Structures are given as structure tokens and as C-alpha cells.
Amino acid sequence: xxxxxxxxxxxxxxxxxxxxxxxxxxxxxxxxxxxxxxxxxxxxxxxxxxxxxxxxxxxxxxxxxxxxxxxxxxxxxxxxxxxxxxxxxxxxxxxxxxxxxxxxxxxxxxxxxxxxxxxxxxxxxxxxxxxxxxxxxxxxxxxx
Amino acid sequence: xxxxxxxxxxxxxxxxxxxxxxxxxxxxxxxxxxxxxxxxxxxxxxxxxxxxxxxxxxxxxxxxxxxxxxxxxxxxxxxxxxxxxxxx
Numbered sequence: 001x002x003x004x005x006x007x008x009x010x011x012x013x014x015x016x017x018x019x020x021x022x023x024x025x026x027x028x029x030x031x032x033x034x035x036x037x038x039x040x041x042x043x044x045x046x047x048x049x050x051x052x053x054x055x056x057x058x059x060x061x062x063x064x065x066x067x068x069x070x071x072x073x074x075x076x077x078x079x080x081x082x083x084x085x086x087x088x089x090x091x092x093x094x095x096x097x098x099x100x101x102x103x104x105x106x107x108x109x110x111x112x113x114x115x116x117x118x119x120x121x122x123x124x125x126x127x128x129x130x131x132x133x134x135x136x137x138x139x140x141x142x143x144x
Numbered sequence: 145x146x147x148x149x150x151x152x153x154x155x156x157x158x159x160x161x162x163x164x165x166x167x168x169x170x171x172x173x174x175x176x177x178x179x180x181x182x183x184x185x186x187x188x189x190x191x192x193x194x195x196x197x198x199x200x201x202x203x204x205x206x207x208x209x210x211x212x213x214x215x216x217x218x219x220x221x222x223x224x225x226x227x228x229x230x231x232x
Contacts, residue, residue: 008160024161071161087156087205 002130010071013111021108022072022086023115026123031068038064062109067093069112075100149173150211155185156203157195157215157227164194167225170204181213181229187220195220202229 009025027035039061040054070093072086085093097105150172157165167185175182183202194200200215218227 008162010161028162082208084205084207084209087158087203087210089154 011115013115015107015111019074021070021074021111023069023112024071026119027068035064035068038067062113063094063097065116066097066109066112069116070108073108075104150204152204152206154205155183156205157218157225158201158203159194159197159199162194163189163191164197164200165190165220165225172204172229180216183213183225183227183229185225187223187225190220201232202227 006026006028010022011025013021013023015021024031039056041057041060043053043055045053067090070085073083075083075096077083083096085096088096097108100108152170152172153168155167155170156163157167166188168188170183170185172181172183174180195218200218202213202215204211212232213229214232216228216230218225220226
């Protein structure tokens with residue numbers, strides 16, 4: 001038997017100018033599916049195609065990843081008041097992201113993409129450790 | 145509104161950062177007999193797995209942030225949500 005549910009944990013990602021993001025350490029299966037739904041779009045196949053197909057939407061995928069992971073930040077609005085996103089509905093978080101200046105948004109997106117890549121690599125390492133390696137079992141050859 | 149009563153449009157029940165339930169039209173009031181704070185609301189969405197987790201928190205977002213209380217106990221019947229609160 002093994003534990004297959006992680007306790008929700010957060011990470012703090014440092015940004016320029018002393019700012020920071022609070023992000024989920026991992027996504028649950030449900031959150032990952034929601035991310036995939038938001039990051040893909042249907043594509044038209046030639047007539048007679050058997051099944052509908054989806055492809056990654058490069059514009060939507062970046063925002064979907066940010067929305068999937070982002071919990072809070074230290075950002076302020078143009079008047080220096082906290083730009084509140086913690087516990088706000090997704091529409092409020094999306095609107096706050098849309099009103100960031102472009103460079104700040106890209107800094108957020110890059111930080112979260114790097115976090116996702118780092119976390120995924122760490123999980124892969126965990127799996128290797130728990131399973132005792134990914135390579136095939138070695139067969140010892142007889143010396144006789 | 146009675147003194148000591150707080151009303152709000154949208155509240156959340158959180159298990160860490162995960163949303164165990166989203167409620168609407170919440171009313172927070174002190175029970176006259178026990179002095180305990182109770183919240184009553186209508187459930188919009190709920191996650192049975194997360195609602196069974198320990199250390200749930202009721203979050204009442206407002207313009208500048210959010211108020212938070214720990215859930216001492218809670219009960220959902222249909223769309224009706226009721227919980228006894230204690231300070232965090």
C-alpha cells in the first residue's frame with residue numbers, strides 16, 4: 001500500500017523588485033485535468049475524421065498554468081494598495097493578471113513554468129528512488 | 145441586521161489552500177445560549193473528500209483580504225450548510 005494523496009503544500013517564488021508569488025507545490029489530478037481543459041483547443045480534422053482531436057493552445061496554455069498554480073502574490077495596484085487575489089473567484093484572478101503590465105505578467109508566467117518543471121523533475125526522481133530505478137533488471141550471466 | 149451578525153455574498157471552506165466548499169449568502173451569528181459563532185449558508189459547490197479532512201477553515205473574502213475562522217464542526221443537508229466556528 002502506498003500514499004497517493006499529497007498534503008496541500010505551497011512554495012514561495014521570489015521575483016524581481018522584492019516581489020514574490022505563493023504557488024501550489026503540486027496540482028491534484030482534478031486540478032491537472034482542469035489545466036489541460038483550459039490549455040487545449042479542438043482542432044478541425046479532414047472530413048470523415050473518426051474522433052475529434054485537441055491540441056495545445058500556446059496562448060491559453062501559459063495563462064492556464066498561471067491560474068492553476070497561483071495562490072497569492074505581493075503585487076500592488078497603481079495606488080499602492082494590495083492587489084488581492086487570494087481566495088478570490090477565478091474571474092477576479094484572471095482580471096488582475098490581465099491588468100498587469102506585460103513584462104510583469106511574463107515574469108509571473110516564467111516563474112511558474114520554471115516551478116512546474118522543477119517540481120516535475122523532483123517527482124520523477126522520487127519515483128525512481130521509490131521504485132529502485134527505472135532500468136530493466138540485470139540478468140547475471142553464468143561464469144561457467 | 146442584528147448586532148454581532150455578519151452577512152456576506154460568498155464564503156469558502158478551505159482545506160489548506162484547496163476549496164472544500166463554496167457557499168453563498170452566508171450569515172455569521174453568535175448563538176445566544178452557548179455564545180458560539182455559527183455560520184449558515186447555501187452550498188454552491190462542495191468536495192466530499194476535502195470536507196472530510198481535518199482543520200477546515202471558513203474564509204470570508206472581503207475587498208482588502210479575508211476573515212478566517214476554524215471550523216469546530218459542520219453539517220451539510222442538501223444545499224444547506226451550517227458550521228460552528230472558533231477563532232484560529
